[in-house]
Amino acid sequence: MLRTTLLxxxxxxxxxxxxxxxxxxxxxTQTLTPIYQLQGDGLKxxxxxxxxxTSPDAYYVRGxxxxxxxxxxxxxxIQDPQGDANPDTSDGIFVYTGGKVAADVQPGMTxxxxxxxxxxxxxxxxxxxxxxxxxxxxGVVPAPVAISVRxxxxxxxxxxxxxxxxxxxxxxxxxKVTRNFGFDYASYRNNMVLSHAAPLMKPTQLYVAxxxxxxxxxxxxxxxxxxxxxDAKAPDGVMPYFPGLDAEQGYVRVGDTVVNLEGVIGYSYxxxxxxxxxxxxxxxxxxxxxxTLAPQSVPETQLKVASFNVLNFFxxxxxxxxxxxxxxxxxxxxxxxxxxxxxxxxxxxxxLQRSKIVNALTAMDADIVGIMEMENNGFGADSALANLVSxxxxxxxxxxxxxxxxxxxxxxxxQEQFLGTDAITVALIYRPAKAEPAQAxxxxxxxxxxxxxxxxxxxxxxxxxxxxxxxxxSFTVKxxxxxxxxxxxxxxxxxxxxxxxxxxVRGEFDSDPADLQGHCNAFRVSAAMVLSDKLKNIxxxxxxxxxxxxxxxxxxxxxxxxxxxxSAERKIVSASGTSxxxxxxxxxxxxAGKGLGLVNLADKGHDTPAYSYSYEGELGxxxxxxxxxxxxEKVAGVEEWHINSVESTLFEYSSQHTGDLVKSTGPYSASDxxxxxxxxxxxxxxxxxxxxxxxxxxxxxxxxxxxRWYWDSTQTWLMPGKQRRYRxxxxxxxxxxIGAGDQVSLSLLAYGVFEVPCSYAPLRLTGRLKAVYNGxxxxxxx
Numbered sequence: 001m002l003r004t005t006l007l008x009x010x011x012x013x014x015x016x017x018x019x020x021x022x023x024x025x026x027x028x029t030q031t032l033t034p035i036y037q038l039q040g041d042g043l044k045x046x047x048x049x050x051x052x053x054t055s056p057d058a059y060y061v062r063g064x065x066x067x068x069x070x071x072x073x074x075x076x077x078i079q080d081p082q083g084d085a086n087p088d089t090s091d092g093i094f095v096y097t098g099g100k101v102a103a104d105v106q107p108g109m110t111x112x113x114x115x116x117x118x119x120x121x122x123x124x125x126x127x128x129x130x131x132x133x134x135x136x137x138x139g140v141v142p143a144p145v146a147i148s149v150r151x152x153x154x155x156x157x158x159x160x161x162x163x164x165x166x167x168x169x170x171x172x173x174x175x176k177v178t179r180n181f182g183f184d185y186a187s188y189r190n191n192m193v194l195s196h197a198a199p200l201m202k203p204t205q206l207y208v209a210x211x212x213x214x215x216x217x218x219x220x221x222x223x224x225x226x227x228x229x230x231d232a233k234a235p236d237g238v239m240p241y242f243p244g245l246d247a248e249q250g251y252v253r254v255g256d257t258v259v260n261l262e263g264v265i266g267y268s269y270x271x272x273x274x275x276x277x278x279x280x281x282x283x284x285x286x287x288x289x290x291x292t293l294a295p296q297s298v299p300e301t302q303l304k305v306a307s308f309n310v311l312n313f314f315x316x317x318x319x320x321x322x323x324x325x326x327x328x329x330x331x332x333x334x335x336x337x338x339x340x341x342x343x344x345x346x347x348x349x350x351x352l353q354r355s356k357i358v359n360a361l362t363a364m365d366a367d368i369v370g371i372m373e374m375e376n377n378g379f380g381a382d383s384a385l386a387n388l389v390s391x392x393x394x395x396x397x398x399x400x401x402x403x404x405x406x407x408x409x410x411x412x413x414x415q416e417q418f419l420g421t422d423a424i425t426v427a428l429i430y431r432p433a434k435a436e437p438a439q440a441x442x443x444x445x446x447x448x449x450x451x452x453x454x455x456x457x458x459x460x461x462x463x464x465x466x467x468x469x470x471x472x473x474s475f476t477v478k479x480x481x482x483x484x485x486x487x488x489x490x491x492x493x494x495x496x497x498x499x500x501x502x503x504x505v506r507g508e509f510d511s512d513p514a515d516l517q518g519h520c521n522a523f524r525v526s527a528a529m530v531l532s533d534k535l536k537n538i539x540x541x542x543x544x545x546x547x548x549x550x551x552x553x554x555x556x557x558x559x560x561x562x563x564x565x566x567s568a569e570r571k572i573v574s575a576s577g578t579s580x581x582x583x584x585x586x587x588x589x590x591x592a593g594k595g596l597g598l599v600n601l602a603d604k605g606h607d608t609p610a611y612s613y614s615y616e617g618e619l620g621x622x623x624x625x626x627x628x629x630x631x632x633e634k635v636a637g638v639e640e641w642h643i644n645s646v647e648s649t650l651f652e653y654s655s656q657h658t659g660d661l662v663k664s665t666g667p668y669s670a671s672d673x674x675x676x677x678x679x680x681x682x683x684x685x686x687x688x689x690x691x692x693x694x695x696x697x698x699x700x701x702x703x704x705x706x707x708r709w710y711w712d713s714t715q716t717w718l719m720p721g722k723q724r725r726y727r728x729x730x731x732x733x734x735x736x737x738i739g740a741g742d743q744v745s746l747s748l749l750a751y752g753v754f755e756v757p758c759s760y761a762p763l764r765l766t767g768r769l770k771a772v773y774n775g776x777x778x779x780x781x782x
């Protein structure tokens with residue numbers, strides 16, 4: 001081999017003269033071990049004995065440098081230029097050099113080294129020694145290998161086959177964005193996560209918490225993630241491998257297929273990572289579920305009701321000028337970085353936030369909207385709620401489209417001005433032209449938990465946690481004849497983040513609970529029980545909305561819907577030490593009874609799994625619309641408008657971690673939760689007087705008979721499996737003098753001989769009637 005450069009690593013680091021080191025290390029006369037033999041076809045190198053992490057022997061290895069790393073990884077990646085054509089073994093490997101990487105080691109260089117093989121937290125790597133590496137003649141960087149995941153293979157297993165190699169994403173790789181590019185608090189850097197075939201779903205969105213199916217999906221999700229990272233921490237607001245990142249044109253959405261991205265596969269901090277070596281464009285993100293300008297328009301909708309978590313809409317910062325909220329000590333508390341103001345900290349951030357939310361609400365065009373995370377700073381003209389509504393009304397020139405907000409009774413206000421004691425609260429806005437409050441709004445007080453617990457380590461802790469109160473308002477629906485009162489209940493239950501008593505005593509206060517429902521699940525169950533008891537006797541139509549902080553198959557939602565304690569494999573139990581408005585609720589947790597029976601409209605609205613929120617790369621619905629049976633019959637459409645959950649958090653109003661990235665005032669990334677829009681279609685009065693349907697479920701023809709009149713020259717026999725309708729404008733009935741409201745005897749003529757009565761008493765022809773003949777008898781069904 002022609003050696004144009006002989007520069008050992010130690011010399012490159014300035015430790016020894018190059019010529020001196022060249023005299024001490026050469027590869028020409030050594031027996032080389034191919035990289036793929038050191039990688040093997042398993043999870044660890046075959047040259048490392050069981051129970052050990054480093055090979056007892058050192059090996060001479062030659063490869064072409066494919067990527068250099070100095071931060072997340074400290075060293076460089078090399079690859080055998082030929083490979084062994086075996087897809088089960090990787091042709092690449094990472095070379096660890098420690099704190100310094102030789103300046104002359106660059107992609108395209110051929111290097112040879114003597115090194116031991118180490119499994120470093122499941123990454124197979126070579127341990128380069130200072131005087132045991134030489135840079136040889138420049139080589140050709142191997143072409144990237146297209147990633148392919150086999151049928152039935154988990155993504156993690158596929159990545160093990162490519163570990164250390166230069167790879168490329170193609171359409172057949174089927175790698176999709178499951179967590180958008182944004183700030184990752186685990187590694188404290190911006191990055192993105194891909195999954196195979198489809199974005200990951202929260203296990204408890206699809207399966208009952210604690211079930212084997214939920215556990216299996218959680219395990220599968222853990223092995224279906226590929227981080228797209230950069231070696232060096234990217235500057236805020238910069239996506240180094242996608243310089244075209246832009247809020248309007250170069251956006252990325254969860255569910256997009258990524259193609260043409262090249263890089264090397266590493267493993268660190270428990271995850272496989274692709275470190276890009278090229279840049280891609282907007283065309284390389286294939287949108288399968290692209291942005292829409294507005295939610296779907298459902299024909300003949302008469303009333304739209306929506307739910308929207310607005311991500312801390314706060315006006316109490318002194319630059320904005322709103323009043324202080326229920327948790328503020330003073331103005332300085334509202335202005336400080338980690339004070340009582342959870343929202344915008346500058347006027348410019350607030351104006352951007354308000355524009356995005358208002359544009360989203362305008363496009364939604366709902367008649368009643370339940371809102372979560374509104375600053376709890378009263379109902380005055382300068383409150384956050386008034387600020388939002390007045391700005392929203394400016395978007396509509398017709399006063400009939402304007403909104404008002406619900407104000408609670410003075411007696412229900414905390415300190416005579418707030419709804420509850422938290423910094424945030426729920427709210428309701430509505431269009432008086434479409435719905436009018438039927439009575440005063442009611443505040444549903446939800447539980448507080450206060451008691452002392454001992455964890456498994458014997459540590460004692462006093463715990464005091466609260467729920468945000470819910471808001472209930474009954475409306476009279478305008479312009480709909482005979483419409484029942486519509487009661488809307490807006491909720492924002494305790495979050496999953498901070499722990500409660502049950503988490504502390506189980507030793508799960510600072511870790512993810514084993515049942516996958518997050519912290520404070522039993523406390524949310526208590527809240528759901530209180531809601532169920534309050535709502536069980538509501539007259540008319542009922543719609544329970546809001547951010548329940550529980551996924552579709554978690555305990556609080558089951559309490560409000562279809563939970564059956566008799567058939568349940570795992571009993572649902574409430575929290576201990578709870579009280580409501582100073583009255584004891586449950587000193588000890590109790591088993592829940594049968595669910596309230598509300599219908600989860602997400603199950604009714606579409607066939608695909610519902611989601612409104614993304615957390616740690618998994619989609620699910622924390623936001624719900626639950627209806628009683630009478631309202632469920634009127635639902636014409638349900639949509640989670642995906643403007644937030646699938647978008648990058650970098651496009652939200654906050655300037656934290658976003659650098660100089662230009663934001664947009666459009667509705668996308670207006671919040672971190674998707675709004676839910678429910679379209680209602682009320683049944684119209686039947687102005688035709690009546691509709692009578694005869695249905696023949698027998699194997700032979702029949703003929704309908706009215707008051708012994710049966711022969712109609714315009715109709716043939718009613719054949720098996722067919723049906724026939726008569727209305728008040730039917731020519732035959734008019735001819736024989738039968739009309740709407742008349743009492744008639746109904747029967748069927750079978751075999752041309754037998755007259756089978758459908759009713760033994762005369763029936764009045766009004767409304768919808770149905771007569772069904774089954775071959776033995778004719779029965780009336782309503």
